[in-house]
Structures are given as structure tokens and as C-alpha cells.
Amino acid sequence: MDKLRFTGKALDEGLFDLYSRKRVLSFILVVSLLTFLPLIIKNYLVGESLLASFLLAFELSLIIEIYGVLRLKHKIIGYQSPLFLLVICIVLSVHIFGTLATYWVFPIVTAIVLLVPKRMAIGVNSVIIIATTIAALPHQPVMVTLRFSLALMICTAITQCVIEAVRKLQGNLSYLSTRDSLTGAFNRHQMEISLQAASQRTLAGAGTCIAVIDIDYFKAVNDQHGHDVGDKVIKSVVELVNVNSRQTDLLFRLGGDEFLLLFDNTQLEHALNITQNIRQQVVIGLAEKCPNIQSVTLSIGLAESIENEDSEYWVKRADTALYMAKQAGRDQIKVSDPAEFYANKVVRL
Numbered sequence: 001m002d003k004l005r006f007t008g009k010a011l012d013e014g015l016f017d018l019y020s021r022k023r024v025l026s027f028i029l030v031v032s033l034l035t036f037l038p039l040i041i042k043n044y045l046v047g048e049s050l051l052a053s054f055l056l057a058f059e060l061s062l063i064i065e066i067y068g069v070l071r072l073k074h075k076i077i078g079y080q081s082p083l084f085l086l087v088i089c090i091v092l093s094v095h096i097f098g099t100l101a102t103y104w105v106f107p108i109v110t111a112i113v114l115l116v117p118k119r120m121a122i123g124v125n126s127v128i129i130i131a132t133t134i135a136a137l138p139h140q141p142v143m144v145t146l147r148f149s150l151a152l153m154i155c156t157a158i159t160q161c162v163i164e165a166v167r168k169l170q171g172n173l174s175y176l177s178t179r180d181s182l183t184g185a186f187n188r189h190q191m192e193i194s195l196q197a198a199s200q201r202t203l204a205g206a207g208t209c210i211a212v213i214d215i216d217y218f219k220a221v222n223d224q225h226g227h228d229v230g231d232k233v234i235k236s237v238v239e240l241v242n243v244n245s246r247q248t249d250l251l252f253r254l255g256g257d258e259f260l261l262l263f264d265n266t267q268l269e270h271a272l273n274i275t276q277n278i279r280q281q282v283v284i285g286l287a288e289k290c291p292n293i294q295s296v297t298l299s300i301g302l303a304e305s306i307e308n309e310d311s312e313y314w315v316k317r318a319d320t321a322l323y324m325a326k327q328a329g330r331d332q333i334k335v336s337d338p339a340e341f342y343a344n345k346v347v348r349l
């Protein structure tokens with residue numbers, strides 16, 4: 001039932017999430033300019049024009065990529081190109097300058113662990129360690145080179161361990177801050193973010209629907225069987241809705257025994273079919289999971305998004321449809337009629 005990937009953030013994107021990325025990339029740009037520009041000039045001056053050219057190519061590719069991500073909001077060449085050029089630069093530096101250049105390898109492997117996805121970081125750092133070891137060998141005694149390689153391996157291993165722990169913590173915090181603790185469904189805060197994003201997509205012409213789901217006579221379940229059994233019913237409903245919905249459908253707990261299911265990029269008719277199936281499957285599943293409880297049913301209000309509608313009113317329309325389903329005797333789905341909703345709203349105003 002885990003649909004974490006739909007929160008919009010992949011866990012293995014390097015240490016820095018979307019919120020801090022802007023700051024981190026700006027910092028990297030400034031540091032790289034301050035570090036690499038003098039190195040480029042120096043290498044041209046001392047006649048190492050091949051190394052200077054690679055350093056220049058690295059710096060330019062980094063500037064292009066950071067500009068794309070920060071200004072254009074998309075990748076232009078991807079981070080692989082600057083990374084590839086950086087590897088060539090550092091191996092070439094050690095090949096030319098020997099021991100003196102080996103000091104640069106340490107901050108570079110550390111930065112790669114921090115900034116690049118795990119598998120890529122391990123692969124690239126392995127290449128750097130092997131290649132710089134080979135390049136350093138002709139410049140210094142074998143024992144010194146072996147110590148250099150060992151120190152590099154320890155440095156990357158420690159950084160990798162620390163970063164693993166931080167990523168795990170980051171994942172746990174992200175889970176806790178987006179989920180309802182009882183059911184694991186997404187919380188209201190996450191719902192507001194997702195609904196706003198869905199409203200934006202409606203503007204772009206994609207159909208999106210929401211279903212507000214409420215357990216019928218849930219108070220009676222609590223009163224007759226106790227709060228713990230009530231909790232079990234709520235958790236089972238979430239499990240069953242998740243199992244019977246698509247991977248792209250997101251379930252949020254509005255509070256108590258009420259939930260909201262978001263059908264992204266789905267026309268009303270299709271959403272209605274899915275909702276009907278969910279309603280039937282939840283009743284069947286609950287009878288199996290909680291056999292001591294008299295048949296538990298669901299009432300559902302379904303609403304398709306309309307252009308330029310505030311998401312608050314979109315939810316209100318689904319809520320009103322739910323209210324109509326309750327009024328009509330429960331255990332059924334009602335679909336929101338926007339014209340009727342806004343006509344009544346105007347009358348009330």
C-alpha cells in the first residue's frame with residue numbers, strides 16, 4: 001500500500017532535496033568558480049593546456065546545468081557530463097602533478113558522495129580511486145600511494161555511511177510529515193499540496209476527480225465493539241481502498257472516518273467505475289477482515305475538477321455529494337453537479 005513515490009520525491013536523489021537544492025547549487029557554483037577559475041588560468045600559464053581545457057569544459061558544463069535547473073527548472077545536459085569531466089580533470093591532475101594533486105581527490109570524492117545518487121557515487125568514486133592510484137604510482141613510493149588509496153577508501157566509506165544514516169532519517173521524517181499515524185494514508189497537509197497540483201493540471205486540460213468517502217454509522221461500530229475495533233475498521237478501509245485503487249490514485253485521511261481519494265488524470269466516468277468497484281470490494285473485504293461486525297458500508301461523493309475552481313470548493317462539492325448520498329439512505333455514490341452546486345451557493349449568498 002505504500003505509494004510514497006507519488007509524493008513527488010524520489011529518495012535516492014543525492015542528499016539535497018528539492019527545497020534546499022537551490023541554495024546548495026548556488027553554493028557549488030560559487031565555490032567551483034572560486035576554485036577552478038584560478039586553476040584554469042594557472043594551468044594555461046604553465047603550459048598544461050589539455051588539463052586547463054578539461055577544467056574549463058567542466059566549469060562551463062557545470063554552469064550550464066546549474067543555470068538549467070535553477071532558471072529554466074529543467075536539466076539541460078544532466079549532471080553526468082560535468083561529473084565525467086571532473087573525473088578526467090582529477091585523474092589528469094594526478095598524472096601531471098603527482099602527490100601535490102592527490103590532496104584535491106579527497107574533497108572531490110566527498111562531494112560526489114554527498115551530491116550524487118548512491119549507485120552512481122559508488123561507481124564514480126571507485127573509478128577515481130583506481131585511476132588516481134595508477135596515476136600517482138610513478139610519482140611516489142608504492143607505500144605512499146597505497147596509503148593514499150587506503151585513506152581515500154576510508155574517507156568515501158565513512159561519508160557513505162553517514163549519508164546513508166541521514167537519508168534514512170530524511171525518509172522517516174518525510175513519511176511522518178506526510179502521513180496519518182493511524183492508517184498510513186496521506187495527511188491533510190499533503191492533500192492540500194496534491195489538490196493544488198491537480199488543479200494546475202486541470203488548467204492544462206487534464207481531467208481529475210476526487211471522491212470523499214465516509215464509513216456509514218461508524219459511531220455505532222465504536223459504541224458496540226469498542227474504539228480498538230473501530231480503529232481496526234478504519235485501518236482495514238484504508239488498506240482495502242489502496243489495494244483496489246490504481247498506483248496513481250492517492251488516499252488522504254480527512255479526519256475521523258472520512259477520506260479523500262484523488263484520481264489524477266482521470267475522466268468522471270472512469271473514476272465512477274473505479275469508485276463503484278472500491279465500494280463493493282471494501283464491503284466484501286471488511287466482512288472477511290472484521291467478521292464480528294455487522295456489514296459496514298460506505299457513502300461516497302464524487303466530483304470532477306473544473307477549470308479555475310478553487311480546490312477548497314472542489315472538495316466542498318464532493319462533500320455536498322457525500323451529504324446527498326447520506327441523505328438518500330447511505331451505501332451509495334452521488335456525483336456532484338457543479339451547476340446545481342453553484343446555483344445553490346449563489347442562493348445561499
Ligand SMILES: Nc1nc2c(ncn2[C@@H]2O[C@H](COP(=O)(O)OP(=O)(O)OP(=O)(O)O)[C@@H](O)[C@H]2O)c(=O)[nH]1
Pocket residue numbers: 182214215216217218219220222226227228229230231234255256257326330
Ligand atoms: N475508533 C475510532 N473512532 C474515531 C476516530 N476518529 C473519529 N472517530 C469516531 O468516528 C465517529 C464518526 O461518526 P460520524 O461520522 O459523525 O457519524 P457516523 O456514525 O459515521 O454516521 P454517518 O456518517 O452519518 O453515517 C465518531 O463517533 C468519532 O468519535 C478514530 O481515529 N478511531
